[in-house]
Amino acid sequence: MFHRSTSAVFGLLVGCSTAPTVGTPEDAAYRFDETCAPCHGAAGAGNPEIAAPAIAGLPAWYVTSQLHKFRDGVRGTHFDDIEGMRMRPMAKAVFEDAAIDALGTFVEALPSQRPAPTVAGDAAAGQASYATCTACHLADGSGNPALQAPPLTHQPDWYLVKQLAKFKHGVRGAHPKDTSGATMRPMAQTLADEAAMNNVIAYVMTLGK
Numbered sequence: 001m002f003h004r005s006t007s008a009v010f011g012l013l014v015g016c017s018t019a020p021t022v023g024t025p026e027d028a029a030y031r032f033d034e035t036c037a038p039c040h041g042a043a044g045a046g047n048p049e050i051a052a053p054a055i056a057g058l059p060a061w062y063v064t065s066q067l068h069k070f071r072d073g074v075r076g077t078h079f080d081d082i083e084g085m086r087m088r089p090m091a092k093a094v095f096e097d098a099a100i101d102a103l104g105t106f107v108e109a110l111p112s113q114r115p116a117p118t119v120a121g122d123a124a125a126g127q128a129s130y131a132t133c134t135a136c137h138l139a140d141g142s143g144n145p146a147l148q149a150p151p152l153t154h155q156p157d158w159y160l161v162k163q164l165a166k167f168k169h170g171v172r173g174a175h176p177k178d179t180s181g182a183t184m185r186p187m188a189q190t191l192a193d194e195a196a197m198n199n200v201i202a203y204v205m206t207l208g209k
């Protein structure tokens with residue numbers, strides 16, 4: 001058993017390839033290909049078959065905050081959160097803070113890959129409910145880091161609708177340590193039913209183009 005730095009020197013001596021140093025851009029690119037691309041795709045465009053959202057272009061602050069939440073069990077531990085449980089072990093595999101930071105920078109730099117709309121909703125009706133959302137996610141959906149509100153212009157619609165339902169039913173954002181999730185929960189509760197969620201996300205899909 002070698003310490004990482006010892007094994008790096010050892011690798012040089014014997015001419016073996018070694019894993020990149022934790023926290024470097026090379027490390028992030030390597031981990032993304034190995035650990036993230038199998039579900040989120042090589043370009044970060046997501047995969048609806050396994051409910052993995054597009055993540056390309058999400059700001060680094062949000063990616064790192066969510067990776068910390070998944071890693072620390074603040075997101076993805078509710079017994080109804082099937083998709084979150086799929087993601088959680090992946091964040092636990094990248095446990096070092098430096099590796100998480102580097103992955104955030106890497107994901108932010110990937111060109112946004114938002115897929116075409118799939119949810120049938122009434123965007124005009126949704127626009128009225130979106131008025132409440134602008135306080136944090138802004139009128140153009142670009143988000144506000146000061147309020148920890150992510151942009152809503154990068155992810156696919158089926159994912160956004162699913163997250164609204166999770167927040168509404170306490171599957172996401174109800175963990176006692178999830179302070180930013182707690183600000184989003186009551187907002188999802190203002191949306192009466194599935195149709196209201198579909199409508200507001202149909203409107204969100206018209207933003208950021």
Ligand code: HEC
Nearest residue numbers: 035036039050051052053063066083084086087090094103
């Ligand atoms: C086994 C499949 C799988 C792998 C591998 C995986 N993810 Fe995920 N990821 C998911 C799923 C499914 C979700 C959606 C969870 C939900 O619905 O709450 C998700 C959600 C996320 C989110 C939250 C997006 C948002 O808008 O809130 C981020 C960020 C993320 N993944 C980044 C990563 C990174 C970085 C890696 C590599 C370290 C990775 N994922 C590996 C399946 C995976």
Ligand code: HEC
Nearest residue numbers: 132133135136147148149150160163180181183184187200
């Ligand atoms: C008080 C501020 C606030 C308001 C108002 C608000 N949100 Fe949020 N929203 C947040 C925060 C903070 C998060 C991120 C929570 C986390 O870190 O998990 C979030 C997350 C989300 C997500 C999940 C995004 C993702 O990538 O997983 C969706 C979807 C969303 N909000 C939609 C809405 C909609 C639609 C409205 C209006 C009905 C709304 N929000 C109003 C603060 C707000």
